[in-house]
Amino acid sequence: MGNRSTADADGLLAGRGPDAVAAAGASAGLAGQGAAAxxxxxxxxxxxxxxxxxxxxxxxxERALQTPTNSFIVSLAAADLLLALLVLPLFVYSEVQGGAWLLSPRLCDALMAMDVMLCTASIFNLCAISVDRFVAVAVPLRYNRQGGSRRQLLLIGATWLLSAAVAAPVLCGLNDVRGRDPAVCRLEDRDYVVYSSVCSFFLPCPLMLLLYWATFRGLQRWEVARRAKLHGRAPRRPSGPGPPSPTPPAPRLPQDLCVPDCAPPAPGLPRGPCGPDCVPAAPGLPRGPCGPDCTPPAPVLPPDPCASNCAPPDAVRAAALPPQTRRRRRAKITGRERKAMRVLPVVVGAFLLCWTPFFVVHITQALCPACSVPPRLVSAVTWLGYVNSALNPVIYTVFNAEFRNVFRKALRACC
Structure with missing residues (x-):
């Protein structure tokens, strides 16, 4: 009897063995995928x-980091933080369950809306940074003088409002369609998938590429002009005996600056040779007609002659600086943009690498319902898009020396 039972058991295992092994293998595979997710x-x-x-x-x-450009980086970081807090936990939960959605459909709609809004805000913030850097290179003087915080706040606010507008239809019931599978969390309306893909990627991406290309070309032209100017005006040392090269003339003030020809003498100062109402002219100022050592007395002026037609005192001081000092200051300003030019290929490459596969697969599913897209491919490109949120701090901070120094201080303080 014992032998018969053993034979029966062997027969059962022989008859049902392949199915049992396949089921066990599938269960182990799902468990492994869930653990990896x-x-x-x-x-x-x-x-x-x-x-x-x-x-x-x-x-x-860090006060040195509180610049207009870094305000966009903070907005980008805020979008990525919200994505990590509100979207990624539920996405990871679904991936652990093998792609199945075991929660309520309303929570799925909220997840889809937050996903669309935050991913769109992240991409729009990248575009805002490209706009900011393009303006800084195209019109640096106006950017430095008039680039107040109001324009940055308006641009950041518009970024978030547009992102919310793109995601709003999901919360308004657009995702409630007939025949919806409650075990799958996804965007159900194909037209909305096309609309959101175009607004979130296929329009901003070419714009960002165009702006970065224009920024790169502008910096290249500036670099070529700067080198040509330096080589063309560089003083040449005489190779043999001869008269020394003339010293460069003293900097001349622009004519529109408010500098009177001659100021009345202050108490205790020596009188000029041409009259009691004149003092010796300062070096570098134009000489008056009354003599080589004095300028004519200034006429009686209103209390505030520099109120409307004259440059501010900062411009007077800047114009009075030697040419080499002015060139060094301009080099410091444009040096920041040269550093940005080195980062641009990394920025564009990481952005395209992370988001292009996701949106191509996303819009292919909407435009071609008959096309069979493997679920693993959809999961892989979704993960790749979310990885961009972790790369953004690396791209926009590690490649920046100021951020790198602050990071080192913070890590040393923590450790």
């Missing part, structure tokens, strides 16, 4: 939270 999700969320939090804290505490 959990570990990868925790690491990704931690990287996004740590990197972008460090960006926000650095800009808030």
């Amino acid at each position: 959990l570990v990868g999700g925790v690491l990704l969320i931690g990287a996004v939270l740590a990197g972008n939090s460090l960006v926000c804290v650095s800009v808030a505490t």
Whole structure:
């Protein structure tokens, strides 16, 4: 009897063995994928939270980092932080369940809306940074003088409002369609998928590429002009005996600056040779007709002659600086843009690498319902798009020496 039972058991195993092995293998595979999704999700969320939090804290505490351009970086970091807090945990939960959605459909709609809004805000902030750098290169003087915080705040506010407008239809019930599978969390309306893809990627991406290309060309032209100017005006040392090269003339003030020809003498100062109402002319100022050592007395002026037609005192001081000092100051200003030019290929390359596959697959599913897209491919390109939120702090901070120094101080303080 014992032998018969053993034979029966062997027969059952022989008849049902392949199915049992396949089921066990599938279960083990799902368990392995769920574990990998959990570990990868925790690491990704931690990287996004740590990197972008460090960006926000650095800009808030370091005065040298509180610049107009860094305000866009803080807005970008805020979008990535919200993505890590509101979207990634639920996405990782769904991935751990093998792509199945076990929560309520309303929560799925909220997740989809937040996903669309925050991803769009992240991309729009990248475009805003490209606009800011293009303006800084195209019109640097106007950018430095008139680039107040109001324009940056308006641009950042418009970025978030447009992102909310793109995502609003999902919260208004657009995702409630007939025959909706409650076990799958996705955007159901194909027309909305096309609309959101165009607004979030296929329009901003060419604009960003165009602006970065124009910025790169502008910096190249500036560099060529700067080198030509330096080589053309560089003083040449005489190779043999001969008269020494003439010294450069003293800087002349622009004519529209408010500098009187001659000021009345202050008490205790010596009188000029041409009259009691004149003092010796200062070096570098134009000489008056009354003699080589004095300028004519200034006429009686209103109390504030520089109120409307004259440059501010800062311009007077800047114009009075030697040419070499002015060139050094301009070199410092444009040096920042030269550093940005080195980062541009990294910025554009990382952006395209992370988001292009996602949106191509996304819009292909909407435009071609008959096309079969493997679920693993959809999951892979979605993960790749979210990785961009962890790369943004690396791109916009690690390549910046000022951020790098602040990061080192923060890490030393923590450790």
